[in-house]
Amino acid sequence: MNDMARLQKQRLALYGWMLVAPALALMSLFAFYPAIATLWHSLFTRGTTRRPSVFAGIENYNDLFADPTFWIVVWNNLIYAGITIPVSIIFALAMALWANAHIPARSFVRSAYFTPTILPMIAAANLWLFFYTPDLGVIDQITGFFGASPTNWLGQPETALASVIMVTIWKEAGFFMIFYLAALQTIPPDLREAARIEGAGRWTYTRRVLLPLLMPTTIFVFVNAMINSVKLIDHLFILTKGGPNNASKLILYWIWEMAFAYFDSPHAAAMTILVLLTLGLVAVIQFRLVEKRTHYR
Amino acid sequence: MNTALASRPAKRALPDFDKVLDALGAWVLAIVWISPLLFATWAALQPSGTALGLDFSNPLTFENFTYVWNAVPWAGYFANTVVLVTLILAGQLVLCTLAGFAFARFEFRGRDTIFILVLLQLFILPEVLIVENYAIVSKLGLFDTALGIGLPYMASAFGIFLLRQAFKSVPVELEEAARIEGCSWMGVLWKVYVPAAKPVYLAYALVSIATHWNNFLWPLIVTNSPDTRPLTVGLSLFGAPETGVDISVISAATIMTVAPLLIAFLIFQRQFIQAFLRAGIR
Known part of the structure; x- marks a missing residue:
């Protein structure tokens, strides 16, 4: 009987393994192995037909740190994250509060906010070309109406990154809105009434009651926005190609450029490892914050 | 959900004004948010070369779509x-x-x-x-x-x-x-x-x-x-x-x-x- 039970258990374990095996194999091939291979290749020089690649230690990393472009790109990406994350969150929150309020044509308003979410980044970039075209674009027509001279929004270093940032905010705010919307719907309306009876104004209610209750959602959205600030770079291909003079170049675009335009995969690999380390840090922060959140409840 | 609460006589004099502001803000943002899509749709229906002029007197045309369809x-x-x-x-x-x-x-x-x-x-x-x-x-x-x-x-x-x-x-x-x-x-x-x-x-x-x-x-x-x-x-x-x-x-x-x-x-x-x-x- 005991043997039967053990046999049964072994059979179940075998089934379990067979069920995960296909997914695990593909995942190993396209996530775990490449991650390790990237680390490995980041330690070697670029091989040519005449000179095979040789072990270089951390030389590729040193090259990166010595390259002024590296610092420009990292700094750009920090600005990109530092602006898109808080601004998207503020817009998302405002959108959710409005889409949850009793206003006429509410479902139109909600769809309008959400629509950019389902558009490809490439298409979003094309749509925004309209706004940025010097002289003829929508922005210049509006500012021109007030007498301002035309601006080459995408073509000058001062405004290129900001133009790219605008598109990202436009694209992701509506997506983050739906999480706030869902959270708002779980907040009982009595709270608002209670706050009103206590004489709390609308602003006090938002700041002292709503925002703390929405904190878990904000953390969730924050982590997603952080990942997006690495991931969302497709629009660069249309809008600026990282230029002018690297002014709007972001890390992932730079990796693509190094690997597929300059065929310098060792340095691209080293940069990839740095990104993976950062993402790992984000994961750790998220787990920490989630722990705190359960404590908070 | 809380229409009952909202329609209750208000203690302060301004909530209606608040509501109008809310609706206005929400609509303005909504229109800003879909405007890129609206502009593109409108431009796509314009004869090529005229789109950015924002001249609403032009006749609408599907020639851009047929052009794209045939060009690629x-x-x-x-x-x-x-x-x-x-x-x-x-x-x-x-x-x-x-x-x-x-x-x-x-x-x-x-x-x-x-x-x-x-x-x-x-x-x-x-x-x-x-x-x-x-x-x-x-x-x-x-x-x-x-x-x-x-x-x-x-x-x-x-x-x-x-x-x-x-x-x-x-x-x-x-x-x-x-x-x-x-x-x-x-x-x-x-x-x-x-x-x-x-x-x-x-x-x-x-x-x-x-x-x-x-x-x-x-x-x-x-x-x-x-x-x-x-x-x-x-x-x-x-x-x-x-x-x-x-x-x-x-x-x-x-x-x-x-x-x-x-x-x-x-x-x-x-x-x-x-x-x-x-x-x-x-």
């Missing part, structure tokens, strides 16, 4: 995207169902370790590993094939996680009843678990379709010919401003790229928003 293998790009999206979704559904089932209902040594590895993959973005994945796909001889684009996405950690959660919430009694009636493991999965997780499948499918319809960087890297290129890559090659293509024509191409998904969204709005919500909160 658009029907081919479209078919490639449909094939790609279907292929990825099919692969994901099969692989994630099996793995999710294993994690939810089977005991085996190493299960928890493997599950942590799966969770880890949520943070290793496939976009970041482009360099090595390109090498792997080339070595497998899958460069410039639909399978080459799709394969890295099929074992989706996110799908596995979502389905595991869904399967775990199915009462074990249902499974036991099915087993007493003589169902095999596969029968149990197919007749008990899969039907119970239907809303999760729907949500996952919508998100997967939207994601891969819109995906760009990886398909750009592993495609090289009009026979495999999806719409987004086609659009990017076509739309680059330095090619001197007219903005009306770019708009028409953009509208054609986003139209299928946009129309689906307008029809199934509620399902779409629910799907993104369910898929996001994991």
